[in-house]
Amino acid sequence: MPDFDISPIVDSWQFLATGIGVTILLSLLCMAASLMLGTLLGVGRVYGPRPLQLAITFYVDTMRSIPVLVVIVWIYFAVPILTGINFPPFWSALIAITIHITASIVEIVRAGVESIREGQCRAGLALGMSWPQVIMKIVLPQAAIRMLPAIGSVLSVTIKDTAIASVIAVPEFMKRAETVASQSYQPMEVFTFAILVYFLLLFPTTRTVDFIYRRLSHLGRS
Amino acid sequence: MTDTTPIRRAATQRPLLEYKHVHKAFGAFKAIDDISLEIYPGEVVCFIGPSGSGKSTLLRGTNGLDPFDGGEVFFDGQALPRKQSEVRKVRQRMGMVFQNFELFPHKTALQNVAIGPITVLNTDKAQAEQQAMALLAKVGLADKADNYPVNLSGGQQQRVAIARALAMQPEVLLFDEPTSALDPETIGEVLSVMKALADEGRTMVIVTHEMSFARRVADWVIVFERGKVLEQGPPEQIFEAPTVGRTKEFLGHLGWA
Numbered sequence: 135m136p137d138f139d140i141s142p143i144v145d146s147w148q149f150l151a152t153g154i155g156v157t158i159l160l161s162l163l164c165m166a167a168s169l170m171l172g173t174l175l176g177v178g179r180v181y182g183p184r185p186l187q188l189a190i191t192f193y194v195d196t197m198r199s200i201p202v203l204v205v206i207v208w209i210y211f212a213v214p215i216l217t218g219i220n221f222p223p224f225w226s227a228l229i230a231i232t233i234h235i236t237a238s239i240v241e242i243v244r245a246g247v248e249s250i251r252e253g254q255c256r257a258g259l260a261l262g263m264s265w266p267q268v269i270m271k272i273v274l275p276q277a278a279i280r281m282l283p284a285i286g287s288v289l290s291v292t293i294k295d296t297a298i299a300s301v302i303a304v305p306e307f308m309k310r311a312e313t314v315a316s317q318s319y320q321p322m323e324v325f326t327f328a329i330l331v332y333f334l335l336l337f338p339t340t341r342t343v344d345f346i347y348r349r350l351s352h353l354g355r356s
Numbered sequence: 357m358t359d360t361t362p363i364r365r366a367a368t369q370r371p372l373l374e375y376k377h378v379h380k381a382f383g384a385f386k387a388i389d390d391i392s393l394e395i396y397p398g399e400v401v402c403f404i405g406p407s408g409s410g411k412s413t414l415l416r417g418t419n420g421l422d423p424f425d426g427g428e429v430f431f432d433g434q435a436l437p438r439k440q441s442e443v444r445k446v447r448q449r450m451g452m453v454f455q456n457f458e459l460f461p462h463k464t465a466l467q468n469v470a471i472g473p474i475t476v477l478n479t480d481k482a483q484a485e486q487q488a489m490a491l492l493a494k495v496g497l498a499d500k501a502d503n504y505p506v507n508l509s510g511g512q513q514q515r516v517a518i519a520r521a522l523a524m525q526p527e528v529l530l531f532d533e534p535t536s537a538l539d540p541e542t543i544g545e546v547l548s549v550m551k552a553l554a555d556e557g558r559t560m561v562i563v564t565h566e567m568s569f570a571r572r573v574a575d576w577v578i579v580f581e582r583g584k585v586l587e588q589g590p591p592e593q594i595f596e597a598p599t600v601g602r603t604k605e606f607l608g609h610l611g612w613a
Binding site: 251253254256258261263264267271272275352353 | 445448452456458461472475506521524
């Protein structure tokens with residue numbers, strides 16, 4: 135059993151803590167952007183005109199067959215050459231992960247929306263509501279509750295995917311951990327610590343989503 | 357007018373609802389086969405007939421939720437518009453009650469009743485909820501205002517659904533088999549709410565299999581068969597002395613001699 139020396143972690147705690155901050159910030163931004171875009175596209179996928187539906191389906195199917203790592207390096211290295219627009223690493227990661235995660239959210243929203251009984255829309259329309267009102271007030275709130283478990287698992291994937299941003303040197307936690315590990319020659323301690331940190335970030339997230347779902351699930355039944 | 361034409365008391369006014377040569381097919385099946393009918397203000401009209409006779413399809417076409425293939429519906433003298441934005445305005449004036457209640461599960465009973473005025477009429481929230489509370493009291497459910505539909509019985513849900521329809525202050529109430537999904541013991545509470553509305557003089561169109569209710573409450577009964585009107589008349593005539601053999605047969609199946 136080798137000695138477990140945590141001094142490199144203690145010595146670099148500020149460096150690592152800012153990394154955790156970047157990881158959390160990147161995760162939150164990716165989540166918010168993916169949820170908004172995914173809901174919009176998911177609704178478009180179900181209710182939009184046929185060409186829009188096809189375009190969204192094409193996007194979802196494409197993204198689901200490309201690893202997020204490839205999307206990240208493509209946005210960071212290929213897009214500047216193709217368009218002349220240079221995104222800094224953080225923005226490249228944010229865009230790439232959002233594009234990737236949004237595709238999963240679209241499918242979840244589609245399934246959630248389609249699971250709402252047609253009679254619910256008819257009841258709204260019979261009151262004189264417009265389709266946008268029916269979608270916003272009746273379909274989406276119920277679908278959102280039903281979607282919670284699936285959304286929760288995609289959100290945990292989002293947090294984990296941010297670690298891949300280390301390949302383009304985004305100063306998030308994984309990148310910082312690699313730096314500390316290579317400088318201190320103590321990868322065992324540093325990467326074990328990394329495992330612990332990710333677990334502590336993710337476990338409460340999934341538990342919280344699960345808890346909220348159990349409290350609300352009865353409101354999504356119709 | 358010949359001797360056999362039954363007297364329709366309300367028929368002196370302009371019809372509130374008028375169907376002119378409407379038809380609708382599902383594939384080769386003619387659900388509605390060229391029906392023309394009038395509903396007059398203040399009337400309670402019951403649509404009866406065997407399953408698949410077209411009575412529900414006719415009711416659902418009335419507010420354009422399931423538009424007819426051809427023909428025209430007139431409401432208050434105006435043809436039902438085909439454009440979504442315009443047909444909405446007409447739907448606001450028609451209340452609809454569904455077989456499966458279709459309460460919104462994420463809203464309390466009170467919110468279910470208030471959502472129409474708040475969303476569609478831009479009624480102030482406090483005012484809409486006050487009005488909703490009064491309507492819940494009217495259907496005997498003031499104490500259930502904060503319950504979610506999942507915690508209400510079928511009969512209670514249907515009474516909330518009636519209150520939800522009333523909240524829009526509709527000029528006509530359309531009931532699509534309102535008691536068909538209910539346990540026998542809760543049918544009575546829904547029917548008595550409907551009876552009270554009929555006694556207020558509201559215009560109601562009711563698709564129903566509750567023959568004794570139709571006999572008791574209807575001003576006019578229309579018997580459907582195979583997408584056509586088989587016979588229509590006041591309940592005394594339809595239930596006691598039907599002039600058409602098939603009406604007799606249909607009622608006979610249901611235990612009416």
